[in-house]
Every structure is written in structure tokens, then in C-alpha cells.
Amino acid sequence: MENHRTEITNDITQSIRNFLDGKKYSQIAVICDENTEEHCLPVILDGLPEHYLLRIDSGEENKHLGTCEQLWMALTDAGFDRKGLVINLGGGVIGDMGGFVASTYKRGMDFLNIPTTLLSQVDASVGGKLGVDFHGFKNHIGLFAEPQNVLIDTCFYATLPQRELRSGFAEVIKHGLIYDKSYWQKVKTIDLDDANWSELVSRSIDIKKEVVKADPFESGLRKILNFGHTIGHAVESYFLDKGDQRLLHGEAIAVGMICEAYLSHKFTGLSIEELDEIVAYLIGIYHPVKIDKSLFDEIIGLTLQDKKNEGGAVQFSLLTGMGACKVNIPIATPDMLDSLFYFNQQLG
Amino acid sequence: MENHRTEITNDITQSIRNFLDGKKYSQIAVICDENTEEHCLPVILDGLPEHYLLRIDSGEENKHLGTCEQLWMALTDAGFDRKGLVINLGGGVIGDMGGFVASTYKRGMDFLNIPTTLLSQVDASVGGKLGVDFHGFKNHIGLFAEPQNVLIDTCFYATLPQRELRSGFAEVIKHGLIYDKSYWQKVKTIDLDDANWSELVSRSIDIKKEVVKADPFESGLRKILNFGHTIGHAVESYFLDKGDQRLLHGEAIAVGMICEAYLSHKFTGLSIEELDEIVAYLIGIYHPVKIDKSLFDEIIGLTLQDKKNEGGAVQFSLLTGMGACKVNIPIATPDMLDSLFYFNQQLG
Incomplete structure (x- = not known):
């Protein structure tokens, strides 16, 4: 695991040329969607030799x-x-799915990831988690495999909708909360319209790499990365097919982090001041809307399919303070419900 | 790779108990087909704790x-x-597919293989090749992953049709031809109705393990295991949906070994006496029937999808003598055609 290089570059075409230099690939396929074909492919075209373009429709669905x-x-x-x-040119969907397709085609071919969104650069680009959704369950079918290389250039954000950028930022916030108090202090002060993205992406990737390196197959420490994701994934799954109400990944994770910060206060020692600070900040950035309480049961039902679960109990990763996180905390259904009520309350 | 144990046992239920002892699996699923449910499941039932039975329809199709x-x-x-x-109870189809399903469910759960046929015991049980067919291409989608353990008991042959046993025997023959001249000398003398199967299975598994250990991802030596399989797989694929004409894997590989022994004589130094010896033996065991020459082009077209190919050329693994094999021999279409004509000629 993690033998590949992640290269943060400000000349993506040259980085592609450097990667290909001396390698003898028999053929090259570029997987993109209609958005990355329009906005990102032209940026890298000079660095690409002859290739097949495989375009899929964008979106988690x-x-x-x-x-x-x-x-x-x-x-x-x-x-x-x-x-x-296979070169995966796009966000997390293309990285996860393109990597899965490459890793299982004739039992595995090489793939190069060029993540084009903040979210995919700081999250999916590290850790080797590949896969696809299955009957509404997120990343239900997949495997662990590494790209040959990951090339990261923040120039792609120029054409990224503001909402997508904010969604990716949720993972940056999470990295501070679970692992690095001083990073959290810094993240809090960032203006999304005027951030030094290369620097932030670099620190976030380093945090994720440190965590994944210590526990590549998610048997322990790595689970801290799931803070906000147990309820967050369930919320994301629930609204996946709900049209306009659909949430981007980071928006759902923000909801999840609010609920799970509350559970952290209740069960793992996060102080009330820390809880208030986190919740006020997340609400200020994401402006979440209330979730109708008639949906709570179904949302909580979806957490039962979380891949971290063992033996029927839903396992959470919860904060013990700012920059510190504890894994494998079993939380019972009434407490999960309670956290959703708390979430709604905060929205006044 | 190859960290798992392969245990040859004559008390399969006790071996299952030993395997499970001290392990804390949350749930157990047994994958079987209608044949192994009838003939093999009763044999192991005493060794199994509470489990889900997942029955699929038998057959490569x-x-x-x-x-x-x-x-x-x-x-x-x-x-x-x-x-x-997941416990895979069956032949190669269940081992390959059940392993693939387990390895990709929630990015991977443990699986235990109990191969119940000679073929799956000497072939699919070693080497971590998992996968399924895709639009007529054999094992086109898959990956490399290892079971926790492989438990082998030849008691299952008691209910195995003679034709299935003979099919599996083709891989035993191949192990002698590609790797061990003295084993080939021994294999030649075996009476299929009165063989010491445990001993043969043990030697065949050792050969395959030695080869796979030296080259787990099939970049070189491991390809010797594909002797007979380039044309053999194409023949198998062609007849897959041809009803009564369908060939079992080993029957197709026997055809492939005849053609590829001929190519070995033509290109890699197998003597005419050795060729004659191999071909006479294979015809005596398998009684293959002629392939109509109108099908040759389509069969050869199917070799172009062989996973060993690189850069458009069809790569063969050919014998240089008895017990010795060379890989990465590019063979042009006219020579492949020629070998099919040779095959038909030998049948008189």
C-alpha cells in the first residue's frame, strides 16, 4: 500500500509527460465525464499521447x-x-470507479489518477479505496488497490462550482478535527474565495497518508477518518435519489460531523465549548437545513450497512478533543436518534 | 501472496473445525451449487456452525x-x-466467483476454499486468480487475492462424474509436461479408476505453488502454467454456448495441449518423438473430436483476448522438451491455423 507517489504540481501536462517517460504502456484510456471533458481535458491534452477517451455521465448516481x-x-x-x-480524470466518482474498473480488468492494469476536485484531491487520492455503490449502499462493492501515481494540480478548481469546493472543504475541516488541533485553528480562519489551496491540500494529504500508512486496511487507526461519515453517509445515501434535496458528499459529512460531534460530547469527552465551536463553524459554512424527523428511522437504518460495523453494532469514530479521535465506539439507536434531534435544534 | 495454508486432509469436517477454532467470524456463508449441495454439503455439515447457504446454478455459463x-x-x-x-464449496467456478465476490464485498472479507473437484484442487486452489467471465471472455473481470485457507479432501471425488475427473486430470498432465519430467513419466502410467489421488494432488499443488511463488502476478515464469491454455481457452470459449458440443475445461485444454505441443515442436525444440508421445497419450485419454475447419478463424480470433497478450501479439507458453517450458513466444495467425489442421490430422 501507498507505494505510489502523490505529486503536487503546478504544471500538470509536464507532470504527465514525466510520468509516462520511459514507460511502455501498450494503450492508454482516459476516463472522464462531460464536465472534466469540457473543463479539464483541454488543460492536460498537450501532455497526453494517443489515447482512447471513455466518457461516462457525471454524478454519484x-x-x-x-x-x-x-x-x-x-x-x-x-x-x-x-x-x-487507465488515466482517471475527474472527481471521486471517476477515481473510485475508474480505479475499480482498471484493477479488475483482466485481473488488473495500471491506473494514474488526476483528481480534479478539492474533495478527490484530499480524500479519494490517498488510501487505495476503490469501488462503486450497490443498490443504494455507498462503495459497497470494491477493493483496496493503489494507482501508479496521483498528480494533483489545483488549477482545476478554476472551473469547479463554489458548492463543490465547499463540499471538498469538509474533509479538510475533518483532518484538523481528528488529527491536528493547530491545523484546525488555521482551517477555521480560511476564506474559501482566497485560500492557498496547494498548501492546504498538501497538509491534508500528509495527514491522510500518515493515518493510512499506519493502518492500510482499516483495522484500527484509519477509522478516525470516518468521523462524521457514519451518519453522514447515511444522510447522503438517503437523499441520493431525492432530486433537488440531494446533498453533495461534503454537505452530508458536515451534517454527520455536527451529529457526531454531539455524540463525542456525550460519550468521549469533547467539551461543550468545543462542541459549540465546531457546530457554529459548520453551520456558518454549510447552512444545512433541518431533516424531517419522519425520516430519522430510515436514515438510521442505513447506518447498519456501514462497512465499519462489526457484529451488528454500529461503530463510530468520535472526537475526544480538538485534533484527537477514538475509534470503535458502539452507539445505540436511541443515541443516534438523539443526535439527529440535536442537529435540528441547532438550526433554530 | 500465498500466505495461506493448503491442507490436504482425509477428515474434512475436523479440518473445518480446526480452521474455525479461535476465529471470531461475525457470520458465515457457504456458497454451493445444486451438485455440491447434494453431494458435498452433507459431508462437511458436522464441521459447520450456523451459516447461510447461498446456492447458485452450476456451470461455467x-x-x-x-x-x-x-x-x-x-x-x-x-x-x-x-x-x-465465505466458504466456497465446489469446483473452479465457485472458487473463482465466490472468491471474487468475497474479495469485493465491502472491499473484502475472508474466504475459505473447499475445492471439491480434481480440477479445482490442483488448479484454482493455488495462485489467487479470481474472477468471472464477461461477454464470452473467460475470467475477464477479476483480481488476485488469496483465501485464508484451502482445505482439500479427495473424498469428494466419490460423487464426481468420471468425465469431470478426467477433465481435471489434464492439469495434472500439464504439470508434468511443463515442469517435471519424472512426474510426467509417472502420470502417464496412472489408471484413472485406481489412482492414489492424494499423492498426485499433493505433487501437483507443490508444482503450482513453486511456480506461483516465484512469480505471483504472472509477469514471467508463471506463464508456463498457460501451456495448452491459449488455444485451449479459445476452444473452450467457442463451444461454451454450443449445447451438447460443449467441452469441459480439461477437455478443451487437452485439445490446446495437442496444438501447442505441435507449435512447441515447430518453434521451441520439442522433438518429434516427444510430440508423438504427448499427442498419442492425450488422444488415448480424451478421445477428442475434429473441429470443423470453418470454425478455425473464429477460434483464433478468440485468442486475441487472451490476458497474457501484450501489444497485440498472441503470446504462447511452449515446451522446449519434456518437463521444460518457455514463455512469451509470439505465434502468428497462420501458425495457429496450422496447429488446428495438425490437430484434425492426428484424429485420422
Whole structure:
């Protein structure tokens, strides 16, 4: 695990050329969606040799086995062998799904990730978690495998909607909260319209790498990265097919972090002042809306499919203070419900 | 790779108990087909704690993503988490597909293989190749992953049709031909109705383990295991949906070994006497029938999808003598055609 290089660059085409230099790939496929084809492909085109363009429809709702089959078929039709290369040009959906497709095509070919969103750069780019959703369950089918390399250039944010940038920022906030109090102090002061993104992305990636390196297969420490994600994923899953109400990943994680900060206060020693500070900040950035309490049971039901669970109990990763997190805290259903009521209360 | 134990046992229920002893799996699923449910499950039932039985339809034609989806759904419905165990009870199809399903469910749960056929015991049980067929291409989607353990008991052959046993025997023959001349001398003399199977299985597994250990991801030496499989797989694929004409894996590999022994004589120094010896023996055991020459082009077209190919050329593994094999021999289409004509000629 984690043998690949992550390169933060401000010349993405040259970085691609450097990566390919001396390598003998039999064929190259670039996986993109309609957004990255329009906004990101032109930026890297000068660095690409002859290649097949495999375009999929954007969005989490297309992150499923049906899209994988299309991609496997396209690689087959183009005669790809195991010595080909897949370049994933896009956000987390393309990185997770393109990596899964490459890792399982003829039992595995190389892939290069060029994450184009803040979220995918600080989160999906590290850790080797690949996969697709399955009947509404997030990342339910997948595996651990590493790209050959990850090339990161924040120039792609220029065409990223502000809402997407803010969504990715939720993971940056999380990295401070779970691992590095001084980083959290810094993150709090950032103006999203005028941030030094390269510096932030670099620190966030370092934090994630340190954590993943210590526990590549998520048997212990790595689970701290799931702070906010147990309830957050359930909320994200619930609203996935709810049209306009759909939440971006980071927006759902912000809801999850509010609920789980509350549980951290209740069970793992986060002080009331720390809870208030976190919640006020998240509400100020994300302006979440109340969740109708008639939905609580179904949302909590979705946490039962969380991959971290063992033996039927829902396991949480909760804060013990600012920059510190404890894993494997079993939380009973009434307490999860309680945290959702708390969430609604905070919105006044 | 190859960290798991392969245990040859004559008390399979006790071996299962020993394996489970001290392990804390949250739930256990047994994957079987209608044949292994009838003939093999009763044999191991005493060794099994409470478990879910997931039955699929037998046969290579069901080794596809649709069956995987059924299995993933069944695991989901039963509430399996990552700490569950899948036990694959059956031949190569169940081992390859059940292993793939387990390795990709929530990014990977443990699996225990109990191969019940000669073929799956000497072949699929070693080497971590998992996967399913895809639009007619064999094992096109898959990955490398190892079971926790492989438990092998030849008692299951008692209910195995003679034709299945003979099919598996093709891999035993191949192990002698590619790796161990003295083993080949011994294999030649075996009476299929009165063989010491435990001894043969043990030697065949050792050969395969030695080869795989030296080259787990098939970048070099491991490809010797593909002797007979380039044309063999194409023949198997072609007849897959041809009803009564369908060939078992080993029957197709026997055809492939005849063709590829001929190519070995033509290109890599196998003597005419050695060729004649191999071909006469294989015909005597398998009684293959001629392949209509109108099918040759389509069969050869199927070799182009072989996973060993690189850069568009079809790469063969060919014998340089008895017990010795060389990999990465590019063979042009006319020579492949020629070998099929040779095959037909030998049948008189």
C-alpha cells in the first residue's frame, strides 16, 4: 500500500509527460465525464499521447456496476491488454470507479489518477479505496488497490462550482478535527474565495497518508477518518435519489460531523465549548437545513450497512478533543436518534 | 501472496473445525451449487456452525457478473459485515466467483476454499486468480487475492462424474509436461479408476505453488502454467454456448495441449518423438473430436483476448522438451491455423 507517489504540481501536462517517460504502456484510456471533458481535458491534452477517451455521465448516481460494465466493454472493444494504462480524470466518482474498473480488468492494469476536485484531491487520492455503490449502499462493492501515481494540480478548481469546493472543504475541516488541533485553528480562519489551496491540500494529504500508512486496511487507526461519515453517509445515501434535496458528499459529512460531534460530547469527552465551536463553524459554512424527523428511522437504518460495523453494532469514530479521535465506539439507536434531534435544534 | 495454508486432509469436517477454532467470524456463508449441495454439503455439515447457504446454478455459463450481483445482494440482505466468512464449496467456478465476490464485498472479507473437484484442487486452489467471465471472455473481470485457507479432501471425488475427473486430470498432465519430467513419466502410467489421488494432488499443488511463488502476478515464469491454455481457452470459449458440443475445461485444454505441443515442436525444440508421445497419450485419454475447419478463424480470433497478450501479439507458453517450458513466444495467425489442421490430422 501507498507505494505510489502523490505529486503536487503546478504544471500538470509536464507532470504527465514525466510520468509516462520511459514507460511502455501498450494503450492508454482516459476516463472522464462531460464536465472534466469540457473543463479539464483541454488543460492536460498537450501532455497526453494517443489515447482512447471513455466518457461516462457525471454524478454519484452513475457510480454503479452498470457503468463499470460499459467501461470494461469499451476497454475490451479497444483491445486493451494488461499492459495498458487507465488515466482517471475527474472527481471521486471517476477515481473510485475508474480505479475499480482498471484493477479488475483482466485481473488488473495500471491506473494514474488526476483528481480534479478539492474533495478527490484530499480524500479519494490517498488510501487505495476503490469501488462503486450497490443498490443504494455507498462503495459497497470494491477493493483496496493503489494507482501508479496521483498528480494533483489545483488549477482545476478554476472551473469547479463554489458548492463543490465547499463540499471538498469538509474533509479538510475533518483532518484538523481528528488529527491536528493547530491545523484546525488555521482551517477555521480560511476564506474559501482566497485560500492557498496547494498548501492546504498538501497538509491534508500528509495527514491522510500518515493515518493510512499506519493502518492500510482499516483495522484500527484509519477509522478516525470516518468521523462524521457514519451518519453522514447515511444522510447522503438517503437523499441520493431525492432530486433537488440531494446533498453533495461534503454537505452530508458536515451534517454527520455536527451529529457526531454531539455524540463525542456525550460519550468521549469533547467539551461543550468545543462542541459549540465546531457546530457554529459548520453551520456558518454549510447552512444545512433541518431533516424531517419522519425520516430519522430510515436514515438510521442505513447506518447498519456501514462497512465499519462489526457484529451488528454500529461503530463510530468520535472526537475526544480538538485534533484527537477514538475509534470503535458502539452507539445505540436511541443515541443516534438523539443526535439527529440535536442537529435540528441547532438550526433554530 | 500465498500466505495461506493448503491442507490436504482425509477428515474434512475436523479440518473445518480446526480452521474455525479461535476465529471470531461475525457470520458465515457457504456458497454451493445444486451438485455440491447434494453431494458435498452433507459431508462437511458436522464441521459447520450456523451459516447461510447461498446456492447458485452450476456451470461455467453462470460464472458472470449477474450471479455475483445475486451473491452480493444475498450477503447484503443477510447483513454480512467485513468480519464475515465465505466458504466456497465446489469446483473452479465457485472458487473463482465466490472468491471474487468475497474479495469485493465491502472491499473484502475472508474466504475459505473447499475445492471439491480434481480440477479445482490442483488448479484454482493455488495462485489467487479470481474472477468471472464477461461477454464470452473467460475470467475477464477479476483480481488476485488469496483465501485464508484451502482445505482439500479427495473424498469428494466419490460423487464426481468420471468425465469431470478426467477433465481435471489434464492439469495434472500439464504439470508434468511443463515442469517435471519424472512426474510426467509417472502420470502417464496412472489408471484413472485406481489412482492414489492424494499423492498426485499433493505433487501437483507443490508444482503450482513453486511456480506461483516465484512469480505471483504472472509477469514471467508463471506463464508456463498457460501451456495448452491459449488455444485451449479459445476452444473452450467457442463451444461454451454450443449445447451438447460443449467441452469441459480439461477437455478443451487437452485439445490446446495437442496444438501447442505441435507449435512447441515447430518453434521451441520439442522433438518429434516427444510430440508423438504427448499427442498419442492425450488422444488415448480424451478421445477428442475434429473441429470443423470453418470454425478455425473464429477460434483464433478468440485468442486475441487472451490476458497474457501484450501489444497485440498472441503470446504462447511452449515446451522446449519434456518437463521444460518457455514463455512469451509470439505465434502468428497462420501458425495457429496450422496447429488446428495438425490437430484434425492426428484424429485420422
